[in-house]
Amino acid sequence: MQVGLNLLANEMSMNTTKLLVAGAPNGRAFLEKLVSTIKSDKIHVDLQIGLDTPAEAPGWSETQILVSFGVPCGGAEMDAAPGLRAIITPSLGYEGIDVDAAHHRGIAFANGRVAENFESVAEAAMLFMLTSLYAVRDAEERLRRGETRTGPPRARMLKGKTVGIIGHGNIARALIERLSGWNTRILLNNRSKVAPSSAFEQCDLDTLLAESDVVLPLLPLTPDTDNLLSRSRLLAMKPGAILINLSRGAIVDETALADPEVVAHLGPIALDVFVTEPLPAASPLRDLPGAILTNHEISHTQENLGALFAMAVANIQAAIAGTPMPTALVPGR
Incomplete structure (x- = not known):
């Protein structure tokens, strides 16, 4: 019976999508709300605040989807997570994300283009x-x-x-x-x-x-x-x-x-x-x-952040389902 339970647990683990949500301390409230919204039995979400790179997160090598709010990710970090299939930034800007390196490795990328x-x-x-x-x-x-x-x-x-x-x-x-x-x-x-x-x-x-x-x-x-x-x-x-x-x-x-x-x-x-x-x-x-x-906040209207949040959720849900993300950047453009 114990062997059967272990096999079932392993099978459930294999069918669970592993997400890393990483960001700076000033984005904590936004990211905590995001994690709470996307939470389900089909995904395992790890929220990390204050990382310099996603590779510092425990279990990075098994991560399949990265949600980065200002945490840089280059080719070396991508290579350290061979199962990574999507990177999502809730913001419009994505400095620090090597999009060309992601596309070269077959990793989809989407930002907060609203x-x-x-x-x-x-x-x-x-x-x-x-x-x-x-x-x-x-x-x-x-x-x-x-x-x-x-x-x-x-x-x-x-x-x-x-x-x-x-x-x-x-x-x-x-x-x-x-x-x-x-x-x-x-x-x-x-x-x-x-x-x-x-x-x-x-x-x-x-x-x-x-x-x-x-x-x-x-x-x-x-x-x-x-x-x-x-x-x-x-x-x-x-x-x-x-x-x-x-x-x-x-x-x-x-x-x-x-x-x-x-x-x-x-x-x-x-x-x-x-x-x-x-x-x-x-x-x-x-x-x-x-x-x-002003402190990089003058355009952070309620409407803007609400739309960015909704788009981040939509992109994450699409990445989990394996369907095209609404704001995915097309390689070569």
Whole structure:
């Protein structure tokens, strides 16, 4: 009888899908809810918080599905888990996941590609633009100091301004749609040529920087975009221009942003992302006058996180069932 029970247990173990859910401490609540939602007798879920790599998790070699919330996974880690068949990131960004290595090994990959994410970032970009143009921070601080409205107006209209958008992904397209009706001129710079549109003018990066009143890099972080907006390019921007970064901190030379010459040249800056997150207490960016700084959270709307959660569940369920994941990236694209 004991032998029979052991055989049954082994058979049940063989039919159980093994998942590793790994993430940073700031994602604990999201991941715990995710684990609670997908829990069933057919899967074994291991939740690990604070790993540097998934290979540090007990039983990694037997893992079949990895759900990674900011935990990098490269070819070496994949090779250490020969049964791995799917990697899922609940977020839109997937820096640290070697997608090419995964596809080369026949491992499917899916991310949190939901419309609410693109739309939330685009709305946040509009918020940062208007808050910067209308000098809301300055007006608020003067009120708190008890000052009356004196001197020339500081606020500027968005109407008639030139908005420079670097990149033409989903977020950029959502922002272009939202700018419709504001009577702005939109300059677009993209690595590859995009279909002509009456909504924007395509140009090279130098022209965009020289002519734009507001500059927004809306790009993933890659070797090509790392430090894209260097000190020399920041100084090549139109004097008094507003810089808004909602993409990745390393796209902009952070050190240069605090350089006195750059500070004097540019207008207000608005940053939601930084090279080191959270932004260190000693960062000179904290002392920049009129700067808007948020902790990589301005687009984390309730609607966005709700949609990301639902998509993560759908991707996990598809991976368990062995069916195509809704937001799987196609190899070679």
